[in-house]
Amino acid sequence: MKREDLIPAEEICVRYKVERKFVRSLFDSGIIEVITIEKTEYIPQDSLTNFEKMIRLSRDLKINLEGLEAIHHLLGQIEKLQKDNRRLRNRLGLYE
Structure with missing residues (x-):
C-alpha cells in the first residue's frame, strides 16, 4: 500500500471530531484497518x-x-450475498 493512500489517524480525529478512543475501538473490533x-x-x-x-x-x-x-457483520454478509447473486445470474445467463 502506498503511503499516499494512508491518512494519519490524528488528522481523521480532528477532521471528523471523534476521540482517538473511538478509532481504536473500531480497529480493535475489526471494523476498520489501522496501519502503524x-x-x-x-x-x-x-x-x-x-x-x-x-x-x-x-x-x-x-x-x-x-x-x-x-451492523458491520450484517453489511458484510449482504455484500457477499449480492456478489453470489450476481455470479449466479451471470451463470444462468449462459443457459438462457
Missing part, C-alpha cells in the same frame, strides 16, 4: 467509507460499539 508506521497510526483510504458509516450510525442513531459490530 514509525509509531504513527494511519487509516487506509479504502477504510474511510466504512469509518464514515460507523460515525454516522454512532452519532445519528446512538448505536454503541456492539451494535456497530453487528
